[in-house]
């Protein structure tokens with residue numbers, strides 16, 4: 001029978017929604033689902049993980065050197081517990097993409113990336129070619145599966161559970177070759193791009209970092225996260241961690257609003273699972289209109305102030 005260990009993504013206080021989505025994938029594999037919460041003094045987060053439906057146990061590993069999610073230190077703790085499990089899963093977010101390859105390497109197995117569907121305990125569907133094709137992948141029989149989960153493909157597990165919480169002593173002391181220097185969190189109170197229910201994005205049409213402020217202001221009016229295209233990022237209009245798409249973040253908000261974005265395939269890959277897509281573009285032939293549920297042909301510099309007036 002499968003026994004799945006999900007590595008929780010959190011900020012020390014709150015569990016990231018990506019963890020609840022990864023738990024849903026774990027439940028689809030079947031068998032027991034445990035969640036490992038690593039950090040320093042993680043009681044609050046462990047309690048949140050214990051409340052997730054389908055989780056039978058939470059393993060809370062605490063240590064001062066584990067306070068920040070440094071893959072070098074966290075991977076040692078995962079590997080120390082992984083022996084008892086058939087599967088080790090983490091979300092395919094920046095966090096999981098950093099941690100799990102190291103775990104897989106230490107365990108001597110190949111990682112299965114971006115699991116979007118479970119076909120059997122060792123076989124999965126995952127996207128390739130910017131989401132234009134889906135392939136079936138299988139881990140060798142009897143081999144442990146170390147996999148990242150494409151969160152946009154999974155609904156979050158509910159919150160009716162009451163799993164047992166077990167405290168675990170950290171197995172390592174941390175590494176000297178990697179030190180935590182600091183963390184800069186972009187966006188302040190703004191919802192996290194990868195878990196926001198609403199996202200407002202801007203493209204090259206914004207034309208400057210100063211004018212990109214229009215996107216931030218509009219997003220704040222409607223409580224949305226903010227994204228951008230690679231063109232906007234490369235031109236320095238918005239930071240790199242806001243890039244949505246094939247080489248950026250894959251997101252699945254209920255509402256995605258695209259301003260001055262052409263709709264290149266590499267960008268659309270990142271929003272394939274969005275609920276309602278709204279596009280504003282002055283070119284009626286822009287490919288974004290082929291995927292938009294609501295489209296407005298017009299100048300974004302006029303459209304945004306008009307939309308804001310309607311919100312007053």
Ligand SMILES: Cc1cc2nc3c(=O)[nH]c(=O)nc-3n(C[C@H](O)[C@H](O)[C@H](O)COP(=O)(O)OP(=O)(O)OC[C@H]3O[C@@H](n4cnc5c(N)ncnc54)[C@H](O)[C@@H]3O)c2cc1C
Nearest residue numbers: 203204205229230231245246247248260262266267282300
């Ligand atoms: C390997 C690879 C990976 C890539 N990964 C990504 C990725 O992860 N994410 C990503 O986004 N791109 C990615 N790209 C780049 C992608 O191909 C496009 O170049 C990029 O998405 C275009 O960004 P854009 O829509 O902002 O710019 P453009 O394509 O230049 O589009 C700007 C749009 O704004 C419209 N416009 C102009 N002025 C106004 C106005 N005043 N009001 C309204 N509309 C206006 C124009 O009509 C146009 O449609 C990748 C490319 C490659 C080759």
